Amino acid sequence: MKRLTILAVIALVLASCGPRAGKNADNGAQTDSTATETMEQKMNQEPEFDIITSKGTMRVKLYSKTPKHRDNFVKLVKEKYYDGVRFHRVIEGFMIQTGDPYSRDTAKIDLWGQGGPDYTIPAEFVNEYWHKKGALAAARRGDMANPTKASSGSQFYIVHDENACLHLDGQYSIFGEVIDGLEVIDKIATVDVDRYDRPYEDVFITEIKPVYVEPVQPAADTTAVEAADTTKAE
Secondary structure, rough: OOOHHHHHHHHHHHHHHHHHHHHHHHHHHHHHHHHHHHHHHHHHHHHHHEEOOOOEEEEEOOOOOHHHHHHHHHHHOOOOOOOOEEEEEEEEOOOOEEEOOOHHHHHHHHHHOOOOOEEEOOOOOOOOOOOOOOOEEEEOOOOOOOOOOOOOOOOOOEEEHOOOOOOHHHOOOOOEEEEEOOHHHHHHHHOOOOOOOOOHHHOEEEEEEOOOOOOOOOOOOOOOOOOOOOOOOO
């Protein structure tokens, strides 16, 4: 009789533990899934890219609060628009500029700085974004010909010295920043240039590649389930 009572208690305990363990496992899976969705959303809103150049690789992050510039950059990268373009304007202690498709062709050197797609991007000025070192900003035509300060459809520059660029805040759309590889800016900014600020040596973008984050895989539930007691009462 005592053995039957003990067995009944054990069965009751096992029954009460089973659903609880399953519920905890479900909560863990939901947490992992939420973390994955949050990471993917963040990467979509502020995507990262590796700009691979002949002087090294810079990793950049695009800003969520300048969506027109962000989405245009993403579009051009998908089209391989920047592959092979040169840094056609380099000013040490100021900035380095690229994104002109004419710069692929030395026969069109007199046109370097004038190329791009047949559209502009409306200005997006955000107070919290400023011309710090590594900031990505869109090039544009001057105020006389461009009173709305619309950006070039493809050309952009990267700040080398923030102190020399602070007067540009609120005048040019800043849409991203270098988050790794600031030393590459230094390497490019210090090359020898001619009187038109064009590097004597070819400094170009080999490729721009999106940075993908591997989704977080939910952890497998390894909770051991105790075997049912098959002991028969005597």
